[in-house]
Amino acid sequence: MEEDTGALPRKEDFSQWYNEVLWRAEIMDVRYPVKGLYVWYPHGFAIRKRVYGILRGLMDRDHAETLFPLLIPETEFMKEAAHIKGFEDEVYWVTHGGRNELDVPLALRPTSETAIYPMYSLWIRSHTDLPLKLYQIVNTFRYETKHTRPLIRLREITSFKEAHTVHATREEAAVQVETALGLYREFYDRLRVPVIISRRPDWDKFPGADYTMAVDTVMPDGKMLQIGTAHMLGDHFSRTYDITFEDANGERRYAYQTCYGISERSIAATISVHGDDRGLVLPPEVAPIAIVIVPIIVGKRREEVLSAAATVEKDLRNAGFTVKLDDRDMRPGAKYYHWEMRGVPLRVEIGPRDIDANTVVAVTRLGRKITLDRRGVVEGVISVLAEFGEELSQTARQAMADRIAVTDTLEETAEAVKRGVAVVHWCGSKECAEKIEAATDASILGSDIRSDLITVSAGPCIACGGNGTSTLVARTY
């Protein structure tokens, strides 16, 4: 709707790059007249649709999709003391309907425990109702007073996938947390985004949880972005909302619960991890257009080139690819710029010389150029795109590895967090955490680290010298 002009800031100026790429690649428009609320452009929404299609596919394996109301009555919301304490400064309240003041103010869900669990209390009667695994993809709201940023820190999270499960035993619930982390790992594998999983310190867990496991990735500026969480709720909420079941012996017992969520930060991570100085770089699975065909038109062989390009388009489309034939009347270079900005994984060029040689030229968004045989174009493209996806994974993984440093002192750690994640030994005490955080201007993210890039060990706490275990320290979003 608007032409992009001029150069994109370099990706090393990450914050500027991020803001610019969002509108130049038509992901989000930030000009909506309320702070922290943004508009999805059709191209951004098409990416969202694919990303959430992958997520839905994973959840649908053994969760059922459902939908609960946005509005939560204050009376239900206030029941769970620890929970409300975690959210009380962040909740939007509806107080009026038309010109009337409401009897009971309604909260816009910041997350749905207090909307869903009263219903679970009605639905669950017997051990045969368990496990129950439901999820929904909804808009949620946080009255953010910090600096807001599209896809990352929002007042309306437009795309929150939240799952809520109920189990007969604490052990089963704990296993479900691990299952959820496995699903999330698989999800980010599909997005080619490397992640580190860890257990958040107690003071940073979800309000009302026994413990919180988090999925983080390292952003290009070295800060960590939390892109998924899984919470062990124990029987905390089931006691508040009276979620009980009759076990096989006829005894009534409280259930155990978990919940886990992913938001559009998954898209922020995909954009940020893979993008480059020329714009987006999209993994094939999430690109609304996988392949753009650019006919290289030279004077008198125009019709012949367009016809050959149309044939290639048809072949690729029939093979199931989303293809765009860009036959606009403009220079090929301007077309390259346009589609590179939007992250299209593969460009196929076809000109008179290719026709003569019975070939096409395929150029990946990472700049790899391959000449393909015309007759084998579908097989060629399948293989090039598979390699491209693999290259994205490897490049991203290497970039993350380069930003992880194992450090032994507060000074080393303070240096390391300037460009990425430090892995330190920490004794687990709040006192030492505060010392480490003050000395490094960064946060303790968590222990119980799961990442094949990090070797976990025991060692002396960098603050007090007592027994410690490997812990992540980083600046965060």
Added chain:
Amino acid sequence: MEEDTGALPRKEDFSQWYNEVLWRAEIMDVRYPVKGLYVWYPHGFAIRKRVYGILRGLMDRDHAETLFPLLIPETEFMKEAAHIKGFEDEVYWVTHGGRNELDVPLALRPTSETAIYPMYSLWIRSHTDLPLKLYQIVNTFRYETKHTRPLIRLREITSFKEAHTVHATREEAAVQVETALGLYREFYDRLRVPVIISRRPDWDKFPGADYTMAVDTVMPDGKMLQIGTAHMLGDHFSRTYDITFEDANGERRYAYQTCYGISERSIAATISVHGDDRGLVLPPEVAPIAIVIVPIIVGKRREEVLSAAATVEKDLRNAGFTVKLDDRDMRPGAKYYHWEMRGVPLRVEIGPRDIDANTVVAVTRLGRKITLDRRGVVEGVISVLAEFGEELSQTARQAMADRIAVTDTLEETAEAVKRGVAVVHWCGSKECAEKIEAATDASILGSDIRSDLITVSAGPCIACGGNGTSTLVARTY
């Protein structure tokens, strides 16, 4: 999660039937603790997913999907005087974030004109940007003071598909209204729901529109349910929100707009039109399970029957059907009851005698019983389901035809609207409309009727005797 027990009220007691079928067939749970807000059960949500998949497919032909914020600042909302006047008693207002009062109250969108059009004003520059056709599927809110009802009259409309288009000329916009009506007709054809399209009287048009076309269906109690609307907005909103474009001659001009919407009333209509005394009857395209296989197990041939049922299940699943093999240890009759309640279009029974005869028995949800050859079971099922769909359309169409009466007097009309729709001649005046409405206890729905069940003509107004044209009169939801 809960067992349904006891008999469903008869469908002729429609209101009771509707309420009961919603929970017995696990569509909506009405026990959420806020009036007018309901919870989608997984089965209901699976139907929603299919219905909206059809709608999305139709829109995606030449609209792009997008997503705008839920919260609209009072300042934007108040700009459009006619529009706000239509909604001021129905808007929910967010006034607090955390413990702070907001500077500008935020409306929960009742519909998104005032959220979208300020952005259109930024996006549209030139005639080459037109036509612009976007849509979104979102939750919208109305502070309903009338009696609320699941899927029909809601405080949170969870599934509002709203399209917003922009055009260079009034004529193009008018054509788009017709195109939208064509898409909606196609949508309801797929749901096997017969519709009548008409032009609403001026006092009943969308606030801010030049005119409103509506899509209605006749419910089992004879009342009309509005299940879609398309509005010609003219240049009304474009003048308020400054949506202009430079035409081919370099002149700046106001654009012309339309908008059109469909809500989960589409699902209420599908359930209500097709359902019967035994529960839901779902068209194959929207049924989460198209076929249930019930093995008829007789003593010693148990394994043989289960194995044959599993083979049929595999064949049907490979052919692309969603199939459920119900091998629970309970009486076949109880299984029939269970799946009939949930509207499964086809039941396939297989027992020892079928194995011996190399057949299976297929029973449609409308009770038609067909013996199919085991080897040709896929072809057989395809054909039976196609006929079943056709039968649903024909039955629904006949039921609607039976409820339409052409009447010539106020008395006849008052009688006719007790059981359905009256088609009368009306002069178009507000005065006569009021007379007709008072005498019939029903509403003037509209003229310019499009329905192949209704022959439109000119004739004397039933209120004043002046020149009139065919007009719908009915009780409405």
